[in-house]
Amino acid sequence: MPVATVVPTKLQNLAVYIIDKLDREIGTIEFVKLVYLIDIAYYRIFGRTLSNLKYFRYPKGPYTKEFANEISELEAHEVTRQIKPSKGHSQFPKTAHKRGENPRFQPSLKPEEQEVVDQVLLVAKDLEPLELEKLAYRTEPMQAIVKREQEAKQMLPPGEPIDFSLVKRDPYIEELFKNRASKDSTITKEYEGFLQEERKEFEKLLYA
């Protein structure tokens, strides 16, 4: 029977890419935190999130119900989900996600998106859920929430929006974008010819 074609959302692409890279089971809360950390790193560079998710403050840090809704559309195909008892981090059973065996699509991310995701996974993929939570709390939007809670001497109600505009942008990358848009980096025909010639010579050098 032919498999129906799907047009995955950015989050679905990202989630499948992460699951492929992890090659292990991952619970929902842990999964959302990984995506959150990727969004933080991505925002720092591009000024927007990669997943397009909107996060809210929940007792265990940043969370969004939208995540589970979108991932449920991948069930039985790209992702399989299984309810399992918690390992002690929570009183509730966890939903463990792993790679599905009947995928309808392969994840597709742009090279720069992939680079950000790979670098975050290098740092965070093997962290225990509590360490991941600590890392999420160290980000600027969560720090701002913690500060407000300290001032109010109580936790904000679940569902408080997390403000990504507080994430400090990378000034180097901002400068790069500005310069690329300016005439200062325009490449002339003469220079383009020189560059091509140089590369050709270099190829010869390497593989002679």
Added chain:
Amino acid sequence: MPASVPPSLWKKGSIILIHKFRFVDLSKAKFAVLMENWDNERETIVFFLITSKMRFKDKKWTLVIPTGTIAGLPKDSLIDCNNWRELPKSQLEKCRYIGQLSKEIIGKIEEALTYAREVPLDTIIRLRGIQI
């Protein structure tokens, strides 16, 4: 890695001499500057080629290496940030270590890199690293 070169020397800012890899014609050798440390987990390393074509010395993505900075480097040496390559470390094992650029010059290369249109964004992010 060549036995005579300690691993700590192969790092960001190292100047290397890329021979014709079969070591036949040294006149075709090329200088380059490493933009990553050898000890990262990747199998390849990014570097910028060095050219003697001084007519491009005023481009914002190029940088003249001051004469005498590195012994063994020709007088007219220009780092061209657009002229980047990514090569397997096994290929670089065949290169010769020439010297190390100062932090100040590495800073200037990074500044020049912000004007390099030919370097794709993923490579820029790779060289820059991410911050969570």
